[in-house]
Amino acid sequence: METLEYQDSLKQRDLIMEVITYILNQQNSDGSWYYHDKTDVPPEKNFIDSFHTCFILGNLFFLWKWLKDQKLEDAIIKGYDYFVKNFIMDDYSVRLYHYYPIPTGVKVDIRACAEAIYCCALLSELIPDALELSKRIAQWTILSMQDRSGYFYFRIYITHKHKMPYMRWGEAPMFNALTFLLTKITDGARQ
Numbered sequence: 001m002e003t004l005e006y007q008d009s010l011k012q013r014d015l016i017m018e019v020i021t022y023i024l025n026q027q028n029s030d031g032s033w034y035y036h037d038k039t040d041v042p043p044e045k046n047f048i049d050s051f052h053t054c055f056i057l058g059n060l061f062f063l064w065k066w067l068k069d070q071k072l073e074d075a076i077i078k079g080y081d082y083f084v085k086n087f088i089m090d091d092y093s094v095r096l097y098h099y100y101p102i103p104t105g106v107k108v109d110i111r112a113c114a115e116a117i118y119c120c121a122l123l124s125e126l127i128p129d130a131l132e133l134s135k136r137i138a139q140w141t142i143l144s145m146q147d148r149s150g151y152f153y154f155r156i157y158i159t160h161k162h163k164m165p166y167m168r169w170g171e172a173p174m175f176n177a178l179t180f181l182l183t184k185i186t187d188g189a190r191q
Helices: 001-027 050-067 072-086 110-123 127-144 168-191
Strands: 097-099 106-109 155-157
Touching: 001 050, 001 072, 050 072, 050 110, 072 110, 097 106, 097 127, 110 168, 127 168
Parallel strands: none
Antiparallel strands: 106 155
16 A cells, blocks of 8 residues: 555656646746746737736745755746846835736736735745845735725726725735734744
């Protein structure tokens, strides 16, 4: 029975390594990832957004913790540098898109803020300065996108704020991000 379990775990590891190879091959030379496979969708029809970038960085980080692979670490650092330079604004707001093929009018999306807070707090184990960035993004988001009653606004457009609360899109991810950030801060204070 142990032999079968061992063989199954080797197959799972091989599958994981195939997925990692695919993701690393999809990373662009500037550190970004397109939303769609870059060989299937041409760049002018593809797009790059902040919260999917955070999904990729966070999951690569978990794999890096497990494998301690230098290629993963290099991809994370390159992707994080791209993320900071292209999505984090001078006031610590988070752009939704770096590139999108048609104009949207969206300046800031609450999900992008939530994922940036979470991702930066998570990556702080590898990139210590990321924790301070996470705090600053959280502060901007609370001051700029939180209603007095407690919920977070959906989006800021060029022309207006869309103040509707969406539990799945905004409130739950923000709750998760702020809770995770608080955990990182309090864990750091205890050490």
